[in-house]
Amino acid sequence: MGSLNDVVILDAEEVARRAPYADLVEALEAGHRDPIAACERIVYGPEGDPRRFMALPAWQTQGAGGGAIGIKLVTIFPENPGRGLPSVQAVVLLFDGATGEVVAMLDGTELTYRKTAADSALGSKLLSRHDARTMLMVGAGGLGAHLIAAHRAVRPSIERVLIWNRTRDKAQALVDAGIAHEAVDDLDAAVADADLISTATMAQQPLIKGSLLRSGTHIDCVGAFLPDHREVDDDVVLRAEIFVDSREAATHESGDLVIPTTAGTIEVTAVRADLFDLCRGEHTGRSAPDAITMFENGGGGHLDLMTAQYVWGAR
Structure with missing residues (x-):
């Protein structure tokens, strides 16, 4: 390339156009069969302050054309929705793995939403019951609509989407927009009624009680991406067959x-498989139709790199 003038710049609208959920899920599934990228996560933030700045570099040294390098720079400012801004904002840079040249700069906020939702949907495709009818979305923030759409793309059996949020107005807004069917106030009752549950909150205390989960439920955990955040209680991890997208990200x-695991409630070995194991056919997934499955969406730079490569290559 040689010049920044040659770098392809993809804005949010173009990222969304190039990455419909069903297609992106397929791309991520294929990507998990490729050589594993080396990746890292660096998190900064003032002590006692919920704001975070993160860098997620990833380098895949093998692959077509010499592999690829990518880095996502992301800010997490929980108070931003009150300013009319997304709580998560990001940019992704994609480099040629053979020459080190910058080839693309992508809107990282839209990429993050779609990557995260597709990651969860891939977990659902491999783990949730094919006859799931009722989905419960816990959290009506920026990710909520994306997660609902992505899960429904891989589970067209879903007929009803319930949504709960700490502030009902946000949940109702997604109902009014036709994205969900019903805003609920009683979270416990909704948990007991759901076949598939997706959580995307900033909760630090558990919201989902494992004692309420019915047989066959699949729970997709997205929001607890920091070590001191938690969306599910001990009963969930004790009752469920646990799967993760990446062992490194999710368990650490x-x-x-x-x-x-720090408290000794479960061992790290309770994690049965990750997406690499599942996509490569090294693990069969849920053990029985009535098993409860839990998928921890820990994210990771390798997923951003897979997504950036797909979006850049799509036309």
Whole structure:
């Protein structure tokens, strides 16, 4: 390339156009069969302050054309919705793996939403019951609509989407927009009624009680991406067959697993498989139709790199 003038710049609208959920899920599934990228996660933030700045570099040294390098720079400012801004904002840079040249700069906020939702949907495709009818979305923030759409793309059997949020107005807004069917106030009752549950909140105390989960439920945990955040209680991790997207990210950085393993409630070996194992056919997934499955979406730079490569290559 040689010049920044040659770098392809993809804004949010173009990222969305190039990455419909069903297609992106397929791309991520294929990506998990490729050589594994080396990746890292760097988190900064003032002590006692919920704001965070994160860098997620990833380098895949093998692959077509010499592999690829990518880095996502992301800010997390929980108070931003009150300013009319997304709580998560990001940019992704994609580099040629053979020459080190910058080839693309992508809107990282839209990429993050779609990557995260597709990651969860891939977990659902491989783990949730094919006859799931009722979905419960816990959290009506920026990710909520994306998660609902992505899960429904891989589970067209879903007929009803319930949504709960700490502030009902946000949940109702997604109902009014036709994205969900019903805003609920009684979270416990909704948990007991759901076949598939997706959680995307900033909760530091558990919201989902494992004692309420019915047989066959699949729970997709997205929000607890920091070690001190947690969306599910001990009963969930004790009752469920646990799967993760990446062992490194989920077991070291996601509070849903870090907190109970640190306390000795479960061992790290309770994690049965990750997406690499599942996509490569090295693990069959849920053990029985009535098993409760839990998928911890820990994220990771390798997923951003897979998504950026797909979006850049799509036309």
